Amino acid sequence: MNSLTGKKIILGITGSIAAYKAAFFVRLLIKSGAEVKVLMTQSATTFIAPLTLATLSKNPVITGIADGDEWSNHVELGLWADALVIAPATANTMAKMAGGICDNILNAVYLSARCPVFFAPGMDLDMWVHPSTQENVQKLLGYGNILVEPESGELASGLVGKGRMAEPEHIITALSDFFRKEETTQSLAGKTVLITAGPTYEPIDPVRFIGNHSSGKMGKALAEKVVARGGKVHLVLGPSKLTVDHPDIRVTKVSTALEMLAAAEKYFAQADIAIMAAAVADFRPKNAATEKIKKKAGQEEMTIELVKNPDIAATLGQKKRKNQILVGFALETENPVANASRKLSKKGFDFIVLNSLKDEGAGFNHDTNRVTLVFEGNKTKEFQLKSKLDVADDILDAIEQIL
Numbered sequence: 001m002n003s004l005t006g007k008k009i010i011l012g013i014t015g016s017i018a019a020y021k022a023a024f025f026v027r028l029l030i031k032s033g034a035e036v037k038v039l040m041t042q043s044a045t046t047f048i049a050p051l052t053l054a055t056l057s058k059n060p061v062i063t064g065i066a067d068g069d070e071w072s073n074h075v076e077l078g079l080w081a082d083a084l085v086i087a088p089a090t091a092n093t094m095a096k097m098a099g100g101i102c103d104n105i106l107n108a109v110y111l112s113a114r115c116p117v118f119f120a121p122g123m124d125l126d127m128w129v130h131p132s133t134q135e136n137v138q139k140l141l142g143y144g145n146i147l148v149e150p151e152s153g154e155l156a157s158g159l160v161g162k163g164r165m166a167e168p169e170h171i172i173t174a175l176s177d178f179f180r181k182e183e184t185t186q187s188l189a190g191k192t193v194l195i196t197a198g199p200t201y202e203p204i205d206p207v208r209f210i211g212n213h214s215s216g217k218m219g220k221a222l223a224e225k226v227v228a229r230g231g232k233v234h235l236v237l238g239p240s241k242l243t244v245d246h247p248d249i250r251v252t253k254v255s256t257a258l259e260m261l262a263a264a265e266k267y268f269a270q271a272d273i274a275i276m277a278a279a280v281a282d283f284r285p286k287n288a289a290t291e292k293i294k295k296k297a298g299q300e301e302m303t304i305e306l307v308k309n310p311d312i313a314a315t316l317g318q319k320k321r322k323n324q325i326l327v328g329f330a331l332e333t334e335n336p337v338a339n340a341s342r343k344l345s346k347k348g349f350d351f352i353v354l355n356s357l358k359d360e361g362a363g364f365n366h367d368t369n370r371v372t373l374v375f376e377g378n379k380t381k382e383f384q385l386k387s388k389l390d391v392a393d394d395i396l397d398a399i400e401q402i403l
């Protein structure tokens with residue numbers, strides 16, 4: 001039995017020439033034991049006949065909100081499915097998905113579906129690289145949708161480049177991997193994970209502080225994925241707008257690096273795993289004023305004396321027991337891997353999650369991230385741009401391999 005056996009899949013086909021591959025794709029899904037219902041946009045029906053797909057899927061194909069005098073219940077369809085796969089996904093359909101437009105049955109089902117959504121773009125290379133398409137891809141990743149990357153090769157236009165819809169076998173692999181992961185979600189049962197997240201605010205006076213743009217989103221995504229795998233979390237969260245509400249995520253809100261250190265030290269002893277995702281201020285004002293600092297008449301300059309903050313990760317690294325795992329984050333602009341490697345041994349990390357500054361949509365405040373994991377001996381594992389929830393899964397997979 002494979003991980004697609006018994007799974008209910010809605011295949012949404014849109015109007016790209018790659019729609020012809022849908023027949024093979026439906027056959028593969030059925031062969032894998034999945035139940036398939038096909039939705040098509042009107043323009044998709046000009047590329048492949050609904051009758052072909054109805055025959056292969058053994059279900060009627062839905063092409064409109066109303067078929068004759070029968071209404072297609074998009075909410076019911078969305079609830080029925082274990083996964084919605086949009087393949088091929090045209091630039092037009094992706095733009096509608098990103099913008100919440102639902103002027104056809106496929107987009108209506110997409111908006112009301114609660115299941116995971118996979119999208120496999122298929123288009124000409126210039127359409128694929130257009131900034132608006134790329135922005136929409138990032139939005140969709142940010143919503144938690146899963147991208148099955150287009151492949152490179154000869155395109156219907158005769159041009160050669162990236163934009164070809166992934167081969168049906170590759171979409172099947174992406175689906176199987178996803179469901180296999182879901183089946184093993186209790187892999188962190190009995191484990192306690194300490195996560196630091198968000199920025200720190202270092203007070204200058206009662207109204208001003210030194211801080212940074214960290215949102216805490218990566219740490220929150222990690223916490224959610226740990227509990228999804230059956231673990232318990234102590235989340236030490238710096239000032240952040242995020243709300244975290246889960247019985248297995250115990251949140252300690254802190255403001256300064258010193259407060260974060262105290263909370264992290266308190267929970268580290270009980271932790272099997274510690275993930276340092278916080279962006280801690282390296283320095284703090286030596287003396288925070290108790291009253292609001294007023295500018296004096298004629299004053300043109302002001303100096304704030306700073307002192308070094310403790311390194312929370314390194315402090316925990318020194319106390320680390322043999323069976324504890326410590327993971328750090330790094331944001332480097334120069335010689336990223338070499339610098340991350342140095343930090344690895346200095347702070348006692350098992351591996352470092354290297355954030356990219358170069359990729360649009362990665363890092364601070366975004367819902368997506370692109371990371372490289374750096375292990376001992378300069379060994380690296382690179383990942384593509386994906387939602388922070390999916391990045392969290394990659395990080396936890398790497399931790400579980402060490403466990």
Ligand code: C5P
Pocket residue numbers: 196257276277278279280281282309310311312313314327328329330331343
């Ligand atoms: O040295 P750098 O700030 O680049 O190191 C980043 C890693 O160290 C992150 O995992 C961060 O959470 C952690 N760190 C810390 N305490 C500090 C500075 C960084 O825990 N004072």
